[in-house]
Structures are given as structure tokens and as C-alpha cells.
Amino acid sequence: MTTARPELKIDGLIAELLALGQISEAEPPVVTRVVFGEADLRARAFVKSLCEASGLKVREDAVGNTFARWEGSEPALAPIGTGSHIDAIPNAGLYDGCVGVLGGLEAIRVLGKLGFKPRRSIELVIFTAEEPTRFGIGCLGSRMMAGLLTPEQALALRDKEGRGLEGWRAQAGFKGPLNSVAASRGRFHQFVELHIEQGPLLEQEGTDVGLVTHIAAPASQRITIEGEGGHAGGKLMPGRKDALTAAAELILAVESAAKSTGAVDTVGTVGICDVFPGAVNSVPSRVLITTDVRDIDGARRDGVLASLASAYDEISARRGVKITTELVNADPPATCDPAIVSALERSAIAAGKTYRKMVARAYHDSSFVAFIAPVAMLFIPCRGGVSHRPDEYASPEWIGGGVHVLSRTLAELAS
Amino acid sequence: MTTARPELKIDGLIAELLALGQISEAEPPVVTRVVFGEADLRARAFVKSLCEASGLKVREDAVGNTFARWEGSEPALAPIGTGSHIDAIPNAGLYDGCVGVLGGLEAIRVLGKLGFKPRRSIELVIFTAEEPTRFGIGCLGSRMMAGLLTPEQALALRDKEGRGLEGWRAQAGFKGPLNSVAASRGRFHQFVELHIEQGPLLEQEGTDVGLVTHIAAPASQRITIEGEGGHAGGKLMPGRKDALTAAAELILAVESAAKSTGAVDTVGTVGICDVFPGAVNSVPSRVLITTDVRDIDGARRDGVLASLASAYDEISARRGVKITTELVNADPPATCDPAIVSALERSAIAAGKTYRKMVARAYHDSSFVAFIAPVAMLFIPCRGGVSHRPDEYASPEWIGGGVHVLSRTLAELAS
Numbered sequence: 001m002t003t004a005r006p007e008l009k010i011d012g013l014i015a016e017l018l019a020l021g022q023i024s025e026a027e028p029p030v031v032t033r034v035v036f037g038e039a040d041l042r043a044r045a046f047v048k049s050l051c052e053a054s055g056l057k058v059r060e061d062a063v064g065n066t067f068a069r070w071e072g073s074e075p076a077l078a079p080i081g082t083g084s085h086i087d088a089i090p091n092a093g094l095y096d097g098c099v100g101v102l103g104g105l106e107a108i109r110v111l112g113k114l115g116f117k118p119r120r121s122i123e124l125v126i127f128t129a130e131e132p133t134r135f136g137i138g139c140l141g142s143r144m145m146a147g148l149l150t151p152e153q154a155l156a157l158r159d160k161e162g163r164g165l166e167g168w169r170a171q172a173g174f175k176g177p178l179n180s181v182a183a184s185r186g187r188f189h190q191f192v193e194l195h196i197e198q199g200p201l202l203e204q205e206g207t208d209v210g211l212v213t214h215i216a217a218p219a220s221q222r223i224t225i226e227g228e229g230g231h232a233g234g235k236l237m238p239g240r241k242d243a244l245t246a247a248a249e250l251i252l253a254v255e256s257a258a259k260s261t262g263a264v265d266t267v268g269t270v271g272i273c274d275v276f277p278g279a280v281n282s283v284p285s286r287v288l289i290t291t292d293v294r295d296i297d298g299a300r301r302d303g304v305l306a307s308l309a310s311a312y313d314e315i316s317a318r319r320g321v322k323i324t325t326e327l328v329n330a331d332p333p334a335t336c337d338p339a340i341v342s343a344l345e346r347s348a349i350a351a352g353k354t355y356r357k358m359v360a361r362a363y364h365d366s367s368f369v370a371f372i373a374p375v376a377m378l379f380i381p382c383r384g385g386v387s388h389r390p391d392e393y394a395s396p397e398w399i400g401g402g403v404h405v406l407s408r409t410l411a412e413l414a415s
Numbered sequence: 416m417t418t419a420r421p422e423l424k425i426d427g428l429i430a431e432l433l434a435l436g437q438i439s440e441a442e443p444p445v446v447t448r449v450v451f452g453e454a455d456l457r458a459r460a461f462v463k464s465l466c467e468a469s470g471l472k473v474r475e476d477a478v479g480n481t482f483a484r485w486e487g488s489e490p491a492l493a494p495i496g497t498g499s500h501i502d503a504i505p506n507a508g509l510y511d512g513c514v515g516v517l518g519g520l521e522a523i524r525v526l527g528k529l530g531f532k533p534r535r536s537i538e539l540v541i542f543t544a545e546e547p548t549r550f551g552i553g554c555l556g557s558r559m560m561a562g563l564l565t566p567e568q569a570l571a572l573r574d575k576e577g578r579g580l581e582g583w584r585a586q587a588g589f590k591g592p593l594n595s596v597a598a599s600r601g602r603f604h605q606f607v608e609l610h611i612e613q614g615p616l617l618e619q620e621g622t623d624v625g626l627v628t629h630i631a632a633p634a635s636q637r638i639t640i641e642g643e644g645g646h647a648g649g650k651l652m653p654g655r656k657d658a659l660t661a662a663a664e665l666i667l668a669v670e671s672a673a674k675s676t677g678a679v680d681t682v683g684t685v686g687i688c689d690v691f692p693g694a695v696n697s698v699p700s701r702v703l704i705t706t707d708v709r710d711i712d713g714a715r716r717d718g719v720l721a722s723l724a725s726a727y728d729e730i731s732a733r734r735g736v737k738i739t740t741e742l743v744n745a746d747p748p749a750t751c752d753p754a755i756v757s758a759l760e761r762s763a764i765a766a767g768k769t770y771r772k773m774v775a776r777a778y779h780d781s782s783f784v785a786f787i788a789p790v791a792m793l794f795i796p797c798r799g800g801v802s803h804r805p806d807e808y809a810s811p812e813w814i815g816g817g818v819h820v821l822s823r824t825l826a827e828l829a830s
Contacts, residue, residue: 237679
């Protein structure tokens with residue numbers, strides 16, 4: 001593992017990625033694979049068969065998290081973990097998640113071909129339902145593994161038709177007590193996830209890989225603003241309690257609160273704004289908005305939320321509207337382990353790849369694995385920063401660079 | 416016509432209103448009568464039968480405007496007009512429009528019973544499609560009568576299924592060239608419309624009737640704001656072109672522009688706000704809003720629109736979003752004829768009714784009749800200012816007061 005700049009031949013990996021993309025509920029190249037749906041199950045079978053063909057031993061837990069293990073020479077030691085997810089939101093693309101799973105497998109195969117013998121076992125993980133499509137909650141598998149979603153909470157989850165996790169996992173063939181999913185600290189010695197950036201930075205800079213130092217996480221709220229409706233002609237301005245003008249102030253408050261920290265890592269977004277009754281000549285009586293506030297610094301994010309709560313109170317009092325907030329989630333930001341980041345850095349240098357340290361602004365399974373193990377993430381560029389769309393794209397060179405750095409890192413960590 | 420305070424017996428009228436309310440596409444008491452639909456046609460037949468039973472001569476024009484005429488002793492003179500509409504938006508109530516039609520008929524019957532002989536003929540008018548439900552444009556019949564919607568424009572109208580006016584009116588049995596609908600100035604000597612207030616003022620004050628001096632009218636725009644979407648985590652605040660935060664500024668600009676005139680009669684409303692793609696973790700790329708700006712003073716209203724255009728330009732330039740405005744309509748406010756308002760005032764005094772002068776903030780068929788004849792409107796209270804809802808309500812006393820004042824007014828105008 002000492003020669004610089006040996007470019008990997010990854011034709012096989014690219015072919016596997018394309019083949020995985022053919023397994024979709026939608027017409028390829030559009031990828032839709034909702035957890036426990038028919039395409040998700042076929043995709044799982046495909047990836048398992050690749051793992052088994054590579055000599056890995058595959059095990060599944062009660063919620064479908066899948067572990068493909070390359071046994072080390074000291075199998076009693078906690079393993080090194082790598083991996084991601086293969087479920088995909090509706091109308092997604094080929095690379096999100098899948099690069100981390102199939103790229104992780106490729107890294108393991110590369111090491112095997114080079115004659116590397118791991119001391120610690122290496123486990124490739126395919127997490128169940130990183131995407132929130134089916135049950136409305138992201139990172140289902142890793143969240144349960146980290147013990148942050150209890151079996152009771154998991155069993156209470158429902159899809160849009162009211163069908164629960166229990167029925168879905170049974171149909172998918174996953175059995176056993178859900179309380180066996182949670183793992184304790186030490187389940188992995190270290191964990192590293194390869195992923196496309198989902199942002200434009202690496203491509204814009206022409207940098208080969210990103211070494212993630214922090215993973216941001218969102219706090220999301222659903223906010224209902226209740227005012228007083230009426231005819232747009234009949235309701236005079238002084239007497240109005242217009243739910244939409246109040247909502248407009250909330251929307252701008254989210255923007256300025258996010259900007260006010262002065263930190264580039266704070267972002268705040270209102271992505272949904274539903275207006276009732278929603279007629280050109282009706283004063284809106286009720287508006288529903290959602291807010292999404294993210295930061296890599298949990299305390300700073302919570303500070304933004306607190307200042308927004310005050311702003312909402314002021315708007316409510318001044319405009320005479322009722323504002324109800326419901327916290328949908330407030331997932332924790334994660335800090336990556338400096339030792340793994342250093343290993344990634346050494347590997348990038350050894351592989352002759354340009355790199356930069358950066359933060360992950362979307363959250364990932366690693367955000368939850370971080371509760372039971374030291375984690376880090378390795379980013380590769382994606383074209384235009386686009387993800388979650390059919391035109392999502394990472395070039396074979398970018399993927400090859402990531403796999404190269406990952407394989408060196410796994411070798412170092414597992415030695 | 417000289418005795419003050421003779422309370423009218425209007426049990427028959429109330430029974431007719433209730434009977435008309437039974438003719439609905441929805442389950443009574445919910446009233447839905449979309450123009451040229453089955454319920455609208457049955458309602459027309461019912462009202463025509465009442466008119467004919469009262470000795471009026473009924474005629475329909477090519478678009479279904481219906482004229483029930485009480486011939487005067489000098490039939491060559493231009494008639495006095497009264498009336499309103501009987502179509503109803505989905506989920507409406509019993510009184511909007513119908514009080515003006517059946518109340519107008521009752522006023523005529525009252526005069527007949529009193530032995531009054533009109534010099535000028537009196538025509539009760541039922542206008543086609545005051546509500547915009549079917550074809551997206553309000554006051555279809557009166558608008559065409561005023562020549563403000565040409566036959567070509569009318570033929571280009573389409574319902575949601577793409578079906579045009581021509582097919583609908585043929586199915587409803589209305590024939591003849593559409594260019595025969597427009598009437599010239601002098602078609603009516605004077606026109607007066609009885610209507611529920613659709614606002615809370617009269618009920619709150621305990622005033623019997625409102626004498627309308629001005630009829631406000633809306634200018635409506637559809638505004639598209641196009642920015643740049645992206646992931647709520649990945650898109651940093653400084654680089655954003657968020658269509659929704661820009662829309663929020665537009666929404667607040669409409670509010671403050673309406674307030675800035677200092678006139679209570681200026682109102683501005685954003686009633687629709689559609690966000691794309693509309694996901695909690697997506698920066699909105701496109702937002703559609705509608706604006707509705709009304710005033711009784713057309714120049715002042717246009718001033719508000721002009722100042723808003725500047726505000727939109729400023730927001731567009733500062734935020735780097737594209738703002739496209741489309742004028743949906745800019746109907747003219749109407750000023751009521753002082754001579755008719757004076758006649759209404761004398762009639763209210765003679766009838767022993769309390770009254771106030773006021774403006775109409777919703778627009779009405781009279782807004783368009785005003786282009787071909789002097790008009791005025793007579794308002795009665797409605798409970799809670801509520802209209803366009805199943806719980807819309809005007810008490811028999813309120814209705815009786817309106818009919819009483821209207822009958823005296825018609826008698827004076829037709830003498």
C-alpha cells in the first residue's frame with residue numbers, strides 16, 4: 001500500500017452501480033426504491049449476492065440492517081465498519097448511498113486482490129431506510145442501531161396508508177425482536193462512510209475528496225399560524241388577522257436568524273407553505289409552514305431556535321394570530337473522529353489525491369453511528385452539487401478516487 | 416306609499432328563498448349552483464315561474480340574462496332595473512344574490528298589491544354567472560351586457576375541462592348571437608340592486624340598511640417568483656436565491672402598500688401561495704402568489720399597483736430572483752348615482768328604517784351595469800358579515816326592511 005497514484009480499475013464497480021440503478025420502482029434511469037418495497041428487496045438481494053460472491057459473510061438484523069463481514073485475523077476485536085444505504089427517494093438517481101455501499105465493497109475487494117489480510121474484521125453495512133419516504137423518519141436502521149429510536153417508537157411508525165413497521169418488515173422477511181437491533185458502544189471500533197458530497201464544493205474546486213470533520217443535522221418544526229379569514233374586499237386592513245402576512249414574517253425571521261450567527265454553517269429554510277382556504281379573494285385564515293434549521297454546532301443551532309421562538313411570540317402578539325409549533329425532529333450534529341480523519345488524510349496523500357476538510361450539510365447514517373462508535377465520512381464530488389434527482393452524477397474518476405482513498409484507510413484502520 | 420313603519424308581511428318571500436336554497440348541487444342547506452349546471456337551470460325555471468305567476472313578462476338573452484318586466488304606462492320609456500344573480504359558488508348559502516332577485520320580485524309584488532301603476536316599466540334582472548366558478552371570470556352576464564366582454568372574448572372562455580361557453584349555453588338552451596347581449600347606454604333609466612352586505616358593519620351598528628355610494632373592484636395579479644432550489648442543508652445562506660423568502664417580502668409589500676394610502680377603502684390581499692417543490696428540506700425554487708388590490712378609487716388603486724411594481728423590481732434585483740406578473744383582471748370601481756342614493760335615503764326615512772351610507776367592498780353586477788346606466792345598491796345586514804358559506808344568514812326582519820325600502824324606491828323612480 002505504498003505506491004502513489006496507482007489508478008484503480010473500477011469498471012466492475014461502475015457496471016454494478018448501473019445494474020443496481022436498474023432496480024427501481026420507476027422507469028430507469030429514474031431510481032425509486034422505497035424501503036421494504038419490491039425494488040428495495042430486489043436491490044438488497046443483488047448487493048448481498050455481490051458480497052457473498054466476494055467471500056463476505058452476510059447477516060441481517062431484525063429491521064433489515066445488513067452486515068457483510070470480512071473476517072480479520074483477530075475476529076474477537078471490534079470490527080471496522082463502512083457502508084451506507086441503498087434505498088432511494090422517489091425520482092432519485094444512481095449514486096446517493098449506493099456509492100458508499102458498492103464502493104465500500106469494491107474497497108474490500110481491492111484489498112483482497114492486493115493480498116491484504118485485515119487484523120480487525122471489516123464489516124460492510126447496508127443500513128435500512130436512510131430515506132424518510134416510507135415512515136417519515138430518516139436513518140431508521142442506524143437510528144435504531146444507535147438506540148435513538150426505541151422498539152416501541154419504531155412500532156408506532158406508520159406509512160401514509162396507516163400500515164406499520166411490523167407488517168412491512170414481516171413481509172420483507174425480517175424477523176426477531178426489534179430490541180436486538182440496538183448495539184452498544186464498541187460494536188464498531190471505527191466507522192467510515194463514503195458518500196457523494198450532495199453539494200458543489202469539491203467539483204467547483206477540482207478537489208478529489210472531502211474529509212468530513214462535522215456532520216450537520218436539522219431541527220425541523222411544523223408551524224401552524226391561525227388568524228381570521230374573510231372576504232378580500234370586505235375585511236379592512238386595520239382589523240385583519242391575516243395568517244399569511246404573519247407567515248411571511250416568520251419565513252423572513254428564519255432567514256435572518258440563520259444569517260445572524262455569522263457562521264456559514266448555519267442554514268435555515270422554510271420549504272413548505274400551505275395556505276387555507278387558498279383563494280385569490282380570501283384573506284388566509286390558516287397557514288402551515290415547516291422550518292429546517294441546521295448547523296454543525298448543536299448549541300448554535302439551538303440558539304437560533306430559541307431566538308426564533310421569541311420572534312414567533314412577538315409576531316403572534318403584534319398580529320393577534322395564534323402560532324403553534326411542533327418539533328418534528330432535532331437530530332444531533334456529529335463531530336467526526338480526528339484519528340479517522342487523520343487516517344483519511346494520510347490515505348489521500350498516499351493515493352496522490354487532492355483533498356480538503358469540510359462539513360457534511362446533509363445528515364447521514366454516520367450521524368447516528370456516531371453515538372456508538374468513532375465515525376468519519378469521505379466525500380467525492382457530484383456534478384453540479386445535484387443529488388436526489390435522476391441527473392445525479394459522479395464520474396468513474398471521482399468514484400475511483402474515493403474507493404482508492406477508502407481502501408487505504410480501511411487497510412490502515414484494520415491493521 | 417305614505418304611511419311610515421308599515422312592516423311588510425314577507426312570509427311568502429322567505430318561503431321562496433328557502434325553496435330556492437333546496438335547489439343545489441350539494442346537500443341542502445349547502446348551496447352550490449354553478450352557472451348552466453343542472454341546479455342553476457332548475458333554479459332559473461323556479462324563479463321564472465314565480466315571475467310569470469306575478470304577471471311579469473319574461474325574456475332571456477343569448478347568454479341567459481333574464482328580464483322579467485312589469486310594463487309601465489309609458490312603455491317606450493327606458494325601464495327601471497333591479498335584480499342580482501342566483502348562481503352560487505360551491506358550499507355557499509341562501510342569501511347572496513338571491514335576496515336581490517327574490518326581494519326585487521317581492522318589492523314589485525308589494526307595489527302591485529298596493530295598486531301602484533308604474534309610469535316607467537320595471538324590469539327584474541337575473542344576471543348570468545355573477546360568480547366566476549365555471550369560467551374563471553366574475554359577472555359574466557352583466558359584463559357582456561355592458562360590452563366589457565366581447566363575444567370573441569366570451570367564446571374563448573373555458574372551464575376546467577376545457578369546455579367553452581358555446582357548448583354550455585347551447586346545452587342550457589340559450590341561443591342567438593352573443594353580440595346581441597351588449598346593451599347601449601339608456602337600456603335602463605336607472606338600476607338599483609338589493610344585496611346582503613357581505614361585511615359586518617350594518618349588523619354591528621344595528622343599522623337597517625346601507626345606501627351604497629361606491630362599489631370597489633379588484634385588480635388581481637398572478638405573480639411567479641423563480642429562484643434557485645437546492646438541498647436545505649447544502650445550499651448556504653449567502654448563495655441562496657430562495658423563491659419563498661422573496662415571496663414573503665412581496666406578501667408584506669402588498670400589505671404595507673394597501674395600508675400606505677391611509678384610506679380605509681384600500682385593501683390588499685395575497686390569498687394563494689403555492690411553493691415548489693414544497694418539501695421540508697428543499698429550498699423553494701418557484702412560488703406562485705396571487706394579489707388582490709381593491710379600492711373604490713380607481714386611481715388610488717392603480718397607484719398602489721404602480722408602487723408595488725417598483726417594490727417587486729427592487730426585491731427581484733436584490734435577491735436575484737425572477738418575478739413575472741400577469742394581470743388577471745383590473746375591474747373598474749363604480750360610483751353610485753347620487754339621484755338614486757337620494758331616492759333610497761328618502762325611502763328609508765319614509766319606511767322608518769335606520770340607514771347609513773357606505774361602500775361596497777365586493778364587486779357586483781351593478782359594477783358593470785354602471786357602464787350603461789346610473790346605478791346604486793341597497794345593503795341589508797348579514798350575520799357576522801359572513802357570506803359565501805352555508806351559515807350565511809339574513810333575518811326575515813333584515814330582508815323585510817330591505818324589500819320595504821326597495822319597493823318605495825322603485826315606486827319613486829318609476830313614477
